[in-house]
Amino acid sequence: MTLQQFMNEAISPWMRKDGPDSDIVLSSRIRLARNFANVPYPIAADPKELEEIRSFFKEKYEGQDFGSYKDLAFVSIRDLSAIERRVLVEKHLISPLLAKHSEAAAVLISENEQVSLMINEEDHIRLQLYLPGFQLSEALQQAFEFDDWLEEKINYAFDETRGYLTSCPTNVGTGMRASVMMHLPALVLTKQINRMIPAINQLGLVVRGIYGEGSEAQGNIFQISNQITLGKSEQDIVADLQSVVKQLIEQERYARQQLIKQSGDKLEDRIYRSYGVLAYARIIESKEAATCLSNVRLGIDLGLLKNVSRNILNELMILTQPGFLQHYAKKTLAASERDQLRASLIRQRLQLEQ
């Protein structure tokens, strides 16, 4: 496995598989924060200590075939160009914070890209595990297996009362952030999402718009995750999140049906117009592209658009971001050049489907 393979494809191999409820839930993720017991956290450690952790992982885990996650590839952040770092962030394989910490930061990525193990981020270890569709408890189970595997070789910073000790007090306890990415176009169109978000927040969960700035969701994609990590077991946290996600799925499906019933013609028009823009535009900004892609994806889910694959939203949302566009062009691009290249890539991608 080479870095080039992680860079070339916009969507990770696991994304090509449909999971349960994947008309609405794009992916499920478990992230575990872990630290070495006797080394200060990256914020306070000296460079030598962090370098030791980096090389510990390079020597011990690189290439190790962990269960279904074959061949872990080791990538040092300092060896990457700015564009390459950005591509890994856009694929969600590393966090923006890790991309900034160039010196001793590294990541281990599994061949199918379902597992990534960030080293020397805010904590020494950030384990991320993705599954397609709505599979939170499966993701938890698999993340635990991986965690057990690591724990055999590493003395974790763990305390009977406080649990897994992390650099940020918001992660202490389980160290776990469970999250799902959801495509909720009908709840946005009917403006129901605005009154649902505060209600979800009150349950101790966080709703974020993804790819967009702040809470505004580009492409109607939202990330829902737990906020509390102390006092509840991982299973309980996941169960709480699951019940909210289930309700959101039902509400979204219901809103889609209502939209078809009440304004089916308008909806169809909107979907085909978006398809037209994507198929023929010569210049397209990321926000318009995201909106049109969301509409096209809705058209696919509703059975209106037959010759386009469901992956197109995931794929083009990632492929048309600045990092990927510049990686593709093999040079730095101005915003206007990016808008042209984005339009041309989307056109090509849609033509492939026909």
Add this chain to the structure above:
Amino acid sequence: MQCQECHKRPATLHFTQIIQGQKMEVHVCNVCAKEKGYMTYPEDGYSLHHLLSGLFNFDTSGLTSTHAENYQQSKDLQCPKCEMTFSQFKQIGKFGCAVCYETFNERLDPIFRRVHAGNIKHNGKIPKRQGGDLHKKKQLEDLKLHLKKLIENEEFEEAAKVRDQIRALNQDDDHSEAGDQS
């Protein structure tokens, strides 16, 4: 990202500084943070009341030079391992190492309560290799809770089974203790 002071070491501290209402992003390494007074260490008298973290809504709004004295007093609580002081922790909102948790322990409950909806105790996974005894303790706790529920629901047959499981776990203890003594 490089440290904005020395341009040599990587920046390990990232925070927002507010000076006269102007927000500024600060990225420095911990060496420069110490030297340039971004962080207070006991040996220097630099106060950091102008640094705001905002993360936990600590009441820093009223901090003026008169309040600085109170700050100096709370400063003596310092982590022996990573040298982070409690006031630094409040400012940046991050622990420097695992020992910080012991050092600041008595002051942490209110913070965790605020961040974790009133919770202060871990109730989740326990690492297998490190937490042998803990595992058993947790298992016993869970079984006792289960037993209580079964009795409440008058499911006595099932309750008897759980009671036996609890006995077996406790007996394991007795055996190993006896073994230790011989």
